[in-house]
Amino acid sequence: MTVAVLDGGTFYHHETIFGDRFRDRFDRVIYAPALTASDLTDVTLLIVPDRLNPDLLRRHRPLLTDVLARGRTLVVLGECEAETWAPGVRSAPRPTNFWWWLDPAETPPHRFVAPEHEMFRHVAPESTVWHIHGVLFPPDGAVPLVTVPEDRDGRDPGGALLYDDRVTTPGRLIVSTLDPFYHHGSRFMPATTRFLDGFLTWTRALARS
Amino acid sequence: MIRRHAMKTILRFSCGHRVSSAAWAGRLAGLDCTVRDVDLYALDAALRDDAAALLIGMHMDQRFLQANAALLNDYVAAGGRVAISGHVAHPFLDGLTPVRPLDGGGIADLTVARAVAHPIWEGVALEDLTFRRGVAGFYGHAWHAPPEGATVIHTLGPARRPLDFIWRLGRGAVLFHGGNDLWSFGGDDTTRRLLPQLVAWLTEDRS
Numbered sequence: 001m002t003v004a005v006l007d008g009g010t011f012y013h014h015e016t017i018f019g020d021r022f023r024d025r026f027d028r029v030i031y032a033p034a035l036t037a038s039d040l041t042d043v044t045l046l047i048v049p050d051r052l053n054p055d056l057l058r059r060h061r062p063l064l065t066d067v068l069a070r071g072r073t074l075v076v077l078g079e080c081e082a083e084t085w086a087p088g089v090r091s092a093p094r095p096t097n098f099w100w101w102l103d104p105a106e107t108p109p110h111r112f113v114a115p116e117h118e119m120f121r122h123v124a125p126e127s128t129v130w131h132i133h134g135v136l137f138p139p140d141g142a143v144p145l146v147t148v149p150e151d152r153d154g155r156d157p158g159g160a161l162l163y164d165d166r167v168t169t170p171g172r173l174i175v176s177t178l179d180p181f182y183h184h185g186s187r188f189m190p191a192t193t194r195f196l197d198g199f200l201t202w203t204r205a206l207a208r209s
Numbered sequence: 210m211i212r213r214h215a216m217k218t219i220l221r222f223s224c225g226h227r228v229s230s231a232a233w234a235g236r237l238a239g240l241d242c243t244v245r246d247v248d249l250y251a252l253d254a255a256l257r258d259d260a261a262a263l264l265i266g267m268h269m270d271q272r273f274l275q276a277n278a279a280l281l282n283d284y285v286a287a288g289g290r291v292a293i294s295g296h297v298a299h300p301f302l303d304g305l306t307p308v309r310p311l312d313g314g315g316i317a318d319l320t321v322a323r324a325v326a327h328p329i330w331e332g333v334a335l336e337d338l339t340f341r342r343g344v345a346g347f348y349g350h351a352w353h354a355p356p357e358g359a360t361v362i363h364t365l366g367p368a369r370r371p372l373d374f375i376w377r378l379g380r381g382a383v384l385f386h387g388g389n390d391l392w393s394f395g396g397d398d399t400t401r402r403l404l405p406q407l408v409a410w411l412t413e414d415r416s
Contacts, residue, residue, distance in 0.1 A: 008224070009270030011308065014298035031272060033250075051268065053225030055248075079226070099342060186296070187310060188350055 001207040004028040005047040006035065008056075012185025013049055016196070019185075025200040032056050037063055045073040045207035050179035054081035061085045068171035073206055078133050078179040088139040088168035089175055094156045097131050109148045110161070117145055117164065122205065123198035128162065130191050133177045135159025141167035146176075172206075217242040217261035217412040221392075222249040224270050236395070236404055242412045252277055256284050262411035266390045267295030274301035286379025290411045293383065294390040296351055302383060304356035304376050311351060311366060318366040319345035327362050327375070329384070329406045337398040338363065348372075348400075349388035384410075 352370035
């Protein structure tokens with residue numbers, strides 16, 4: 001099995017991918033502008049980290065969707081404009097609630113609607129809780145794992161922050177709006193480090209299965 | 210550097226995520242310059258365009274920048290000014306070194322101190338740099354070693370770790386801020402002064 005990750009060349013991609021904590025979670029690091037088909041031939045699971053340049057992802061769309069067509073797994077994290085290039089992805093913006101955690105009366109709106117899902121054997125539900133960058137509308141048959149309800153009397157749409165889609169393509173597409181590579185790589189938000197501890201353990205388990 | 214036009218141009222680079230500097234027009238009123246948004250991968254062509262200064266932010270592809278270090282060094286040496294924000298993973302200009310973690314993450318470690326006054330930060334309160342909504346660390350929570358001869362403007366914590374510094378390179382100058390984009394601050398506090406004062410410094414007349 002081979003777990004590969006794209007590197008956008010930013011300081012936070014570098015710190016998360018090459019820093020001591022997670023370096024052993026990736027078998028291959030591919031500099032995104034230089035991605036070619038041969039980089040992906042033997043890849044069982046490919047991670048597109050959050051905030052990767054969406055122009056590059058749109059340009060590489062045939063290579064990325066081919067991973068799924070060959071029955072492999074593609075993981076796409078937040079702020080990558082996945083709705084413009086990944087199969088079946090629909091999204092809507094939602095105001096970013098950067099400061100929710102300063103109000104003691106505020107409880108996070110996150111719901112864990114499939115607690116028996118295998119991801120939660122590795123990922124603690126509360127480690128998915130930080131501010132929200134938009135929501136996803138999973139296709140019929142896909143499994144939402146973290147969702148938020150609509151808010152402010154319907155002005156902010158509800159939807160998924162993370163889902164698992166094994167129906168749209170022959171492969172497996174895991175999509176999220178969460179941005180842990182950025183925050184862990186900026187050394188500033190411990191919840192995102194705890195999330196990656198579990199999530200990158202799960203992606204290795206997935207690549208072996 | 211030959212300047213054919215009175216109106217000076219600042220290039221603000223992006224990496225795929227759209228930015229629009231048009232929203233800055235009101236805050237830059239009275240400054241004789243325009244800010245042009247440019248895809249980073251068009252750097253080579255953009256630098257032939259006689260720009261007075263560059264904004265290189267925290268979301269840039271530093272591997273690409275490092276591969277183009279000679280181009281950037283030549284640009285500054287010929288008289289250009291560059292403002293850089295973020296942490297450095299891949300040094301891309303003479304004088305840049307990789308980011309280093311602070312010794313701790315407490316409020317004392319994250320408290321910003323001013324080493325010298327500088328026009329870019331005139332009227333900007335240290336309290337507003339250290340805290341946002343009572344939370345410390347948004348302006349800076351890591352440090353970088355400055356090159357020899359640099360002027361350190363702000364430091365972090367009791368160990369006075371360098372956070373902002375400026376150095377000369379040939380006929381030009383580089384301003385480095387080791388945190389969130391210096392030009393992105395501007396809520397309802399004194400950090401709102403940073404953008405226009407930075408742009409004034411980037412475009413001031415110089416020989």
